[in-house]
Amino acid sequence: xxxxxxxxxxxxxxxxxxxxxxxxxxxxxxxxxxxxxxxxxxxxxxxxxxxxxxxxxxxxxxxxxxxxxxxxxxxxxxxxxxxxxxxxxxxxxxxxxxxxxxxxxxxxxxxxxxxxxxxxxxxxxxxxxxxxxxxxxxxxxxxxxxxxxx
Numbered sequence: 001x002x003x004x005x006x007x008x009x010x011x012x013x014x015x016x017x018x019x020x021x022x023x024x025x026x027x028x029x030x031x032x033x034x035x036x037x038x039x040x041x042x043x044x045x046x047x048x049x050x051x052x053x054x055x056x057x058x059x060x061x062x063x064x065x066x067x068x069x070x071x072x073x074x075x076x077x078x079x080x081x082x083x084x085x086x087x088x089x090x091x092x093x094x095x096x097x098x099x100x101x102x103x104x105x106x107x108x109x110x111x112x113x114x115x116x117x118x119x120x121x122x123x124x125x126x127x128x129x130x131x132x133x134x135x136x137x138x139x140x141x142x143x144x145x146x147x148x149x150x
Contacts, residue, residue: 055097
């Protein structure tokens, strides 16, 4: 069942590259099916990707916060699987805060993200996260609240 659910989640995520509204609807459907007591990894992944398909920074920030809350939910052990999400979650949180104009909080989240980089391998995914940190840092230095290009 969990594998089927993750397949549904990733099918909805793939929609985001083609139809953001369809991706939002599909991810929201999964989010509602999971409920508050759903699997924390699944809740984290859904919220993380819901943030990515939002049109406004405030909505993205809301879902970034929900993704992080799923990782740190009461009684959820912070295992290696969840720890592996932290650099990306804090990066996205920093970027959403930057886009809302909360530069101080964004800088703090970047610092936290950098503190979790040790969980990332030196591979393509790790490179994407490290590069994303640099891009958000540059946008902060420039005082930009614009969405960064993918």
